[in-house]
Amino acid sequence: MSGLKVEAVGISQLLSLLRDSSWLVPSFQRDFVWSESDVVGLVHSVIEARPIGMATLWEQPDGSELSLEAISIPDSSNPDAQPVARFSDVAAENRPRKFFAILDGRQRCTALAMAFGGLRAQGARSKFSGRYFLDVRARDDAARIAYLKEVEIVRRGLTSEAVAIANGLFPLASYEAGEELFPQWMRYLQAIRNPANYPGGVLPDPEELDRRDVILKQAFSGINKTLLAVYVVPQDYGLGDICEIFETLNTTGTKVSTVDLLHSWLYNDTVNSDDPVLLRDWIDELGQMDGAVGWADKKDRPELVAQAVTACYIALDSEKAAPRRVGRRQVASITSVKAGDLLATPPQFWNDVIAQPERLASYFGSFQNVVAGGSFGMKDCPYPVSSVIFLALRWYMDNDARFRDHWTMAELDAAYRAFFWINSLTGRYDQGFLTQSAADLKFLKELLYNRAEHASFGAWASIAQEKLDAFMERSVPAxxxxxxxxxxxxxxxxxxxxxxxxxxxxxxxxxxxxxxxxxxxxxxxxxxxxxxxxxxxxxxxxxxxxxxxxxxxxxxxxxxxxxxxxxxxxxxxxxxxxxxxxxxxxxxxxxxxxxxxxxxxxxxxxxxxxxxxxxxxxxxxxxxxxxxxxxxxxxxxxxxxx
Structure with missing residues (x-):
C-alpha cells in the first residue's frame, strides 16, 4: 500500500475544498451533532490561533463506488423530515478529479463551514439558522464570539453589515456572496474606522475604537495562522482496511462505523423493495425482544450484532452466498469477525437473519442462561463478543444441512460453558479476540462433532475437556x-x-x-x-x-x-x-x-x-x-x- 501523509490546510483553503466538493462526507457517517456552544468553542480556538485538531481523509479513485455527499446540517426542527442544507451544490459529475472522503473530522469541518463559510439552515425554527459574529464590544475574551438566531438578526436589523459593525458585531462569514476570507477581513480593518458604518457618522471614542481595532486584528491574525492538521490515507486502502484502522485507533472524533456503512449498503440493496432494511432501527427492535434486551442497541456497541451475523455465516459448512465485494477488493472467503469481513458478509445472508429476529434474540437469551444460570446485560459480560460463538453454533444447528443431529443442545451448552469460563477466568481475550473468535468457533465445532465417536456423554466429556484445556493454553486460576x-x-x-x-x-x-x-x-x-x-x-x-x-x-x-x-x-x-x-x-x-x-x-x-x-x-x-x-x-x- 502507498504511504500515509500528514498535511495541513488553513481556514480559507478548507472552505474552498469543502465548497468545490474536493472534501466530501461518506453517507455512512453520523449526522452533524455539535451544539452551537461546540461551534463557538472551536471558533475561539481559531481566533486565538490555538490548535483545532485533525481531520483524516481517504483519497478516492476515479469511479469511486463510495456514496459521498457535501458537508451538510439539518434544516428543519422536525427530526423526521430530515431535509438538509448543503455547503456545496456541485454535482457528482463535476467534482474535481482528485477528491477525498472525510473519515474523521466531519464535526469540526462542518462547524468551520457554518462559522466562516455561512452554512446555515433556512428554516427559521432550526437551531442552525443563525450566524456567528466577532463581538468587539465584549470585555471578556470568552464572550467575543456571538451566535445569533436569524429571528434576532432580523429583529435587530443586523442583516445589514453596516448595522452589524455599528453594533460592534463583525460577521465571521461575509454577507457578500463569494467573497474570500482575506479580502473580507481586510475590508473589516477599513470598515471599523469608517464613519459611514456608524449612526450619524459618529465613531466610538478613540480609546474604545483602538480597543476594538486590536480585537479585530487579533482575530484576523488567528484566522490566517490557524491550520487544520490533515492525515491522508491513500486510495489503495480498501473499506475493510479503513474500518479496521478506526477500530484500532482510539479516536476522539467521528469514528468510521462499520454498522453505519452496513446500514447504508443494506438500505441501498433493498430501497426498491416493499420493506427496505434499516439496520440501525432493526438492531434497536431486536434489543426489545426477550433474550436480546441489553445486547442489541444501535448506540451501544451495535457492531456486536454485526459480529454475531458474520459468525453465523462463518459457521455454515453447506453452500452459502459468496462474500460481498468490498470496494475494489473481492473477498475470497470470510474468516473472522474483523471489520473487513463484517462488510463482506453477503446481503442475502443478512436478509435471512433480519427476517427472523426472534430466533437471534432467543439465542442471546440461551447464551446468558447457559453461561451464568440467568439473564444479564452486555455491560456485565466479561467478553461480550464471546457470545457470538454460541450464537453461531446455534445457527449452525438450526440451518446447516451437514449437522443432522450430530450433538445435542445439552452437549453444546456443556462444551461452550466450559470454554466461556476458561476464557473469562484466564483473560485469554485480553490480547484481542477478532481473529481468535473465528478459530475458537472452528475448534468448538470440531469438538462437538467428535461426540459421535464416543458411546456416552461422560466418555466424550473427559476427552473433550483434555482437548479444550490444551487448546486454551492457559491454566485456570487455583x-x-x-x-x-x-x-x-x-x-x-x-x-x-x-x-x-x-x-x-x-x-x-x-x-x-x-x-x-x-x-x-x-x-x-x-x-x-x-x-x-x-x-x-x-x-x-x-x-x-x-x-x-x-x-x-x-x-x-x-x-x-x-x-x-x-x-x-x-x-x-x-x-x-x-x-x-x-x-x-x-x-x-x-x-x-x-x-x-x-x-x-x-x-x-x-x-x-x-x-x-x-x-x-x-x-x-x-x-x-x-x-x-x-x-x-x-x-x-x-x-x-x-
Whole structure:
C-alpha cells in the first residue's frame, strides 16, 4: 500500500475544498451533532490561533463506488423530515478529479463551514439558522464570539453589515456572496474606522475604537495562522482496511462505523423493495425482544450484532452466498469477525437473519442462561463478543444441512460453558479476540462433532475437556487464588466482571422484600450492595476487628470485596446500610429456612449465614466461607459436565 501523509490546510483553503466538493462526507457517517456552544468553542480556538485538531481523509479513485455527499446540517426542527442544507451544490459529475472522503473530522469541518463559510439552515425554527459574529464590544475574551438566531438578526436589523459593525458585531462569514476570507477581513480593518458604518457618522471614542481595532486584528491574525492538521490515507486502502484502522485507533472524533456503512449498503440493496432494511432501527427492535434486551442497541456497541451475523455465516459448512465485494477488493472467503469481513458478509445472508429476529434474540437469551444460570446485560459480560460463538453454533444447528443431529443442545451448552469460563477466568481475550473468535468457533465445532465417536456423554466429556484445556493454553486460576481475589476489592476489567457475573445473573428476589424482583432486566435492575456496610467497617477498623478492617493491617479491602456484596434493591440498601447484618436480618425476620432460595442464589450457604447472624460479628469467617463457595462454583463452570 502507498504511504500515509500528514498535511495541513488553513481556514480559507478548507472552505474552498469543502465548497468545490474536493472534501466530501461518506453517507455512512453520523449526522452533524455539535451544539452551537461546540461551534463557538472551536471558533475561539481559531481566533486565538490555538490548535483545532485533525481531520483524516481517504483519497478516492476515479469511479469511486463510495456514496459521498457535501458537508451538510439539518434544516428543519422536525427530526423526521430530515431535509438538509448543503455547503456545496456541485454535482457528482463535476467534482474535481482528485477528491477525498472525510473519515474523521466531519464535526469540526462542518462547524468551520457554518462559522466562516455561512452554512446555515433556512428554516427559521432550526437551531442552525443563525450566524456567528466577532463581538468587539465584549470585555471578556470568552464572550467575543456571538451566535445569533436569524429571528434576532432580523429583529435587530443586523442583516445589514453596516448595522452589524455599528453594533460592534463583525460577521465571521461575509454577507457578500463569494467573497474570500482575506479580502473580507481586510475590508473589516477599513470598515471599523469608517464613519459611514456608524449612526450619524459618529465613531466610538478613540480609546474604545483602538480597543476594538486590536480585537479585530487579533482575530484576523488567528484566522490566517490557524491550520487544520490533515492525515491522508491513500486510495489503495480498501473499506475493510479503513474500518479496521478506526477500530484500532482510539479516536476522539467521528469514528468510521462499520454498522453505519452496513446500514447504508443494506438500505441501498433493498430501497426498491416493499420493506427496505434499516439496520440501525432493526438492531434497536431486536434489543426489545426477550433474550436480546441489553445486547442489541444501535448506540451501544451495535457492531456486536454485526459480529454475531458474520459468525453465523462463518459457521455454515453447506453452500452459502459468496462474500460481498468490498470496494475494489473481492473477498475470497470470510474468516473472522474483523471489520473487513463484517462488510463482506453477503446481503442475502443478512436478509435471512433480519427476517427472523426472534430466533437471534432467543439465542442471546440461551447464551446468558447457559453461561451464568440467568439473564444479564452486555455491560456485565466479561467478553461480550464471546457470545457470538454460541450464537453461531446455534445457527449452525438450526440451518446447516451437514449437522443432522450430530450433538445435542445439552452437549453444546456443556462444551461452550466450559470454554466461556476458561476464557473469562484466564483473560485469554485480553490480547484481542477478532481473529481468535473465528478459530475458537472452528475448534468448538470440531469438538462437538467428535461426540459421535464416543458411546456416552461422560466418555466424550473427559476427552473433550483434555482437548479444550490444551487448546486454551492457559491454566485456570487455583481455588486459593480465586478466594484471594474474591475477598479483596473487586478487580477491574473483564476478570472482575467474571467474578461478579454469577451473582448478578442468579439474582431473583430482594432478600428483605421478596416481592421486589431484581433479575435482569427488571425495572430496578441488579445492583450489588454491601452486606457489612461501609460505615460499619470504617467504625470498627480501630477496634477488635482492626486486623481485618484496617486496610494497612489486613493488607486487603474486605469491605469492597465481592464476598461482601449482595444483590439488593436501592430501598433495601438504604435501610440496611445503617445496621449490622445480624440486627438487620433479625428485624426483618429473615431466617435461612424462610429465605433459602434467595440466599443460595447469592452464594450464602447455611454455614455462612450462621456467621452472618452470630451475636458477636464474625465478618472474616463469613467472607472466607462465602468466597470459597463462590470459587468452587466458578471452577465447576470450567468443566464439561452435564
Amino acid at each position: 481455588r486459593d487464588h480465586l478466594v484471594d481475589r474474591l475477598t479483596d476489592k473487586k478487580p477491574s476489567g473483564a476478570f472482575g466482571k467474571a467474578l461478579a457475573l454469577p451473582m448478578i445473573a442468579r439474582a431473583h428476589r430482594d432478600l428483605l422484600d421478596p416481592s421486589v424482583v431484581l433479575e435482569f432486566p427488571s425495572e430496578t435492575g441488579v445492583e450489588l450492595h454491601h452486606i457489612y456496610p461501609r460505615d460499619w467497617c470504617k467504625n470498627n477498623a480501630a477496634g477488635s476487628l482492626a486486623s481485618i478492617l484496617n486496610l494497612r493491617m489486613a493488607g486487603r479491602n474486605y469491605c469492597e470485596s465481592l464476598a461482601n456484596m449482595i444483590p439488593l434493591s436501592r430501598e433495601s440498601n438504604l435501610w440496611w446500610r445503617s445496621r449490622v447484618p445480624s440486627a438487620a436480618l433479625h428485624e426483618k425476620a429473615v431466617s435461612y429456612d424462610s429465605s433459602r432460595s434467595i440466599l443460595e442464589r447469592a452464594f450464602i450457604s447455611s454455614a455462612a449465614f450462621e456467621f452472618l447472624v452470630a451475636d458477636e460479628p464474625r465478618p472474616k469467617d463469613f467472607w472466607d466461607r462465602r468466597a470459597t463457595d463462590m470459587a468452587d462454583y466458578l471452577l465447576s463452570l470450567t468443566r464439561i459436565s452435564g
